[in-house]
Every structure is written in C-alpha cells, then in structure tokens.
Amino acid sequence: MSAQEALFHSLPADKGLYMPTPLPELGASFFEDIAGQSLADIGFAISKALFGDEISTAELEELTHHAFPFDTPVVELETGKMSVLELFHGPSLAFKDVGARYMAALMSHYSRRTDKEVNILVATSGDTGGAVAMGFHNVPGVRVSILYPSGRVSDLQEKQLTTLGGNIQAFEVDGSFDDCQAIVKQAFVDADLNDALSLSSANSINIFRLIPQGFYYVRAYGQVRQYGKPVVFSTPSGNFGNLSAGVMVQQMGLPVAHFIAATNLNKVVPSYIQSGTYLPMSSVATISNAMDVGSPSNFVRLAHLYGDDHERFKANMSGYFYDDEQTRAGMKRIYNQYDYVTCPHTAIGIMGLEAYLSDKDSNVMGVALATAHPSKFKPLVEEVLGTEIDVPERLAILGNRSKQSIRIPAEYDAFKESLLTSVL
Numbered sequence: 001m002s003a004q005e006a007l008f009h010s011l012p013a014d015k016g017l018y019m020p021t022p023l024p025e026l027g028a029s030f031f032e033d034i035a036g037q038s039l040a041d042i043g044f045a046i047s048k049a050l051f052g053d054e055i056s057t058a059e060l061e062e063l064t065h066h067a068f069p070f071d072t073p074v075v076e077l078e079t080g081k082m083s084v085l086e087l088f089h090g091p092s093l094a095f096k097d098v099g100a101r102y103m104a105a106l107m108s109h110y111s112r113r114t115d116k117e118v119n120i121l122v123a124t125s126g127d128t129g130g131a132v133a134m135g136f137h138n139v140p141g142v143r144v145s146i147l148y149p150s151g152r153v154s155d156l157q158e159k160q161l162t163t164l165g166g167n168i169q170a171f172e173v174d175g176s177f178d179d180c181q182a183i184v185k186q187a188f189v190d191a192d193l194n195d196a197l198s199l200s201s202a203n204s205i206n207i208f209r210l211i212p213q214g215f216y217y218v219r220a221y222g223q224v225r226q227y228g229k230p231v232v233f234s235t236p237s238g239n240f241g242n243l244s245a246g247v248m249v250q251q252m253g254l255p256v257a258h259f260i261a262a263t264n265l266n267k268v269v270p271s272y273i274q275s276g277t278y279l280p281m282s283s284v285a286t287i288s289n290a291m292d293v294g295s296p297s298n299f300v301r302l303a304h305l306y307g308d309d310h311e312r313f314k315a316n317m318s319g320y321f322y323d324d325e326q327t328r329a330g331m332k333r334i335y336n337q338y339d340y341v342t343c344p345h346t347a348i349g350i351m352g353l354e355a356y357l358s359d360k361d362s363n364v365m366g367v368a369l370a371t372a373h374p375s376k377f378k379p380l381v382e383e384v385l386g387t388e389i390d391v392p393e394r395l396a397i398l399g400n401r402s403k404q405s406i407r408i409p410a411e412y413d414a415f416k417e418s419l420l421t422s423v424l
C-alpha cells in the first residue's frame with residue numbers, strides 16, 4: 001500500500017503493524033553525508049528516500065521544515081564518553097513532539113485534498129497525549145480523542161491533554177494505559193465504528209509516528225561522531241516505538257554499535273533479552289509513568305527487525321531495569337555528579353548507559369535519550385533533588401487552566417458510545 005494509506009489506516013485489519021517494505025538500505029555514506037545537518041534537513045532526506053515518489057520534493061521539504069522548528073541537541077555529561085540527547089525542546093517538552101508534529105504535517109498535506117473528517121484515537125501513559133494534542137490542535141479536518149489512565153499521569157501532563165478544547169477531547173479511563181491501548185486497538189477492528197468514522201492512530205502503532213523518531217538518532221550521531229568511537233544509544237522505553245525507530249535507521253545504514261533498552265519495573269523486554277521468552281504482563285504503576293506499559297505494541301516490530309531471532313536481538317540490544325527507589329537515587333546522584341537535572345525516565349536511560357559502560361564496553365561513545373523535560377514532573381523532581389526547578393513558560397501557563405475530560409470505565413462499549421455521542 002502507499003504511504004498515504006498506511007498513514008491514515010494506521011492498523012491493518014489482521015491486527016499486525018505496518019512496516020516499510022523493503023526497508024531501504026541507504027548505506028553508511030548516506031548517513032555520514034546528512035548527519036551534520038539540521039533535524040528538518042535530516043527528516044527531509046530520509047522521508048524522500050522512503051516515499052519521495054508520493055509527494056513532490058518541494059512539498060516534502062516544506063512539511064519537514066514546518067514540523068521541526070526546534071533542535072534535538074546533545075549535551076555532554078562526560079567528554080567523549082557519555083552524553084544525553086535532549087528531545088524535549090518542542091512544544092510539549094517531550095520526545096513525542098517529533099513524531100506528532102511530523103504526522104500532523106503529513107496529515108494536513110493529504111487532508112487538504114479531501115473533505116472527510118479524520119478521527120484520531122490515541123492512548124497515552126503521559127507524554128504522547130500532550131504532544132498529539134498540541135501537534136494537531138486546530139488542524140482542519142482532524143478531530144483527536146485521547147484516552148489516558150485516571151490518576152496515572154502527572155498533573156502537568158494531564159493539563160496538556162485536557163485543556164486545549166476545540167478539536168481535542170480527552171477520555172479519562174478508570175484503568176491502566178494497557179486498558180486504554182486495548183480499547184484503541186479494538187476500535188480499529190470494529191467494522192461498525194469504522195463505517196461511521198474515518199479512524200486513524202497517532203500512537204507509535206502508526207508507522208508514520210515512528211519513522212520521524214529515527215531522525216534524531218541521526219542528528220545525535222552527527223553531534224558525537226567527532227570522537228571516532230562506536231556509538232551506543234540508551235533509550236528509556238515503554239511502548240518501544242523509540243527503540244524500533246532507532247533500530248530501523250540502524251538497519252538503513254546509520255552506524256550504531258549497540259542499543260540499550262532501559263525500563264522501569266515494566267521490564268518485559270529486558271526480561272526477554274535475558275531469557276528468550278516474551279511474557280507481556282499487567283502494567284505496574286511507577287514514578288516514571290510514561291513507561292508504564294506491560295504489553296508494548298512495538299515488541300513485534302523489534303522482533304521482526306531482528307528476523308524473529310533472539311540471538312540477533314540479544315547481540316544488538318542489552319536491557320536494564322530499575323525500580324522507583326533506584327530511580328530516585330539515580331536522579332539525585334546524576335544531579336550531584338553531573339550537575340544535570342533529569343525526569344525519572346531520563347534518569348533510567350542514563351543509569352542503563354552507565355551500567356552498560358561498566359559491565360560490557362567502556363570504549364564507546366554513549367548517548368542516553370532525554371525523553372521529557374524535568375519540569376513535567378516538578379513536584380517529584382523537586383522532592384527528590386531537594387531544590388526548586390524552573391518551569392518553561394509554555395508549561396507554566398497550563399497550571400491555571402481547568403481540565404475537561406469525559407470519565408469512562410475501562411470498557412470498550414462505554415468508550416464507543418461516548419465517542420459516537422461526542423463526535424456525531
């Protein structure tokens with residue numbers, strides 16, 4: 001199918017996930033050539049290689065530049081050894097802005113040619129919701145419904161996804177993120193609902209939410225290659241879209257030596273790497289809530305990328321996991337040792353990287369992905385560090401806005417009825 005169809009369909013009827021076929025082998029020299037460019041130019045070059053025959057060069061260039069007016073800078077913690085890739089300089093202060101803004105730009109491009117309204121469904125454990133709300137707010141022809149687990153996202157995350165109004169509405173679900181994700185997936189295979197509404201997803205099950213997340217690995221590579229060392233990425237993970245995106249660009253030719261899957265106690269992938277058995281679980285609530293995913297959607301993509309071969313998987317990726325006590329201790333130590341303030345997710349990424357450097361290979365350039373700005377978790381960060389932190393203006397102003405959400409039980413029928421009532 002075309003890129004446009006995969007973008008709007010999001011989830012195939014057989015409940016699988018779309019992948020670019022074949023994944024183009026662009027080679028290391030392609031990536032060496034573009035890695036020093038801006039995020040927007042890198043995004044343009046990769047998009048053109050993937051589906052440049054479907055959109056004119058000028059339009060593709062315009063939409064990638066519209067999507068990425070911000071950068072994803074690398075900040076060094078230890079020169080030539082360890083750094084963080086700051087992915088929180090977009091509007092919602094989380095890495096999800098990259099995927100959400102690219103998808104919104106691409107959908108606007110295609111939606112201009114049709115008068116049918118697209119209904120985007122999205123499940124969030126914290127960060128996707130805010131990024132999608134901001135990325136799609138006021139995009140003509142698009143309505144967004146966000147499902148989030150009641151009481152299991154931070155206050156500011158909740159404000160981001162419940163206060164915009166207009167074409168954005170939030171469903172507060174009495175359940176876990178996995179319940180929200182299951183409801184969304186069921187909606188995509190519900191024939192009646194799909195007859196009534198044109199549904200699309202902005203979660204990483206949508207391949208076009210995930211492809212742009214590969215762009216910042218390339219941008220990071222361009223910022224650390226001067227050390228001439230093999231590059232290793234440590235990615236804090238929940239639904240595993242971020243790691244799948246990294247492995248995809250690696251297989252397209254980006255020189256990456258190894259990946260680290262860093263998780264909280266929702267550790268199904270680190271456990272799989274160790275044992276070879278994949279056992280999804282009920283998610284556990286933690287202080288790194290955006291990673292509270294017990295049945296990660298993208299595990300099948302990762303397994304597929306490694307040819308469903310556990311040995312290949314294990315050779316390319318190591319796994320580490322941390323409980324809340326270790327996460328708190330890590331946030332505090334990272335602050336004292338490097339004078340760097342992290343959110344709990346980023347701390348887990350840095351701890352995973354440190355563990356890899358000491359256990360397995362210290363002669364590499366390690367890059368931990370900093371997935372969210374610490375101020376999204378202000379009360380927790382201030383309590384753990386014992387100091388006040390700054391909140392960027394665009395987040396601080398949300399504090400006074402009042403939340404608007406539709407509260408539902410974690411049941412598909414309740415969601416369906418409520419969605420149809422609110423949309424039709």
Ligand SMILES: N[C@@H](CCOP(=O)(O)O)C(=O)O
Binds near residue numbers: 127202204205241242
């Ligand atoms: N960690 C996510 C959960 C949804 O993941 P996605 O990458 O599939 O959108 C969140 O913060 O909502």
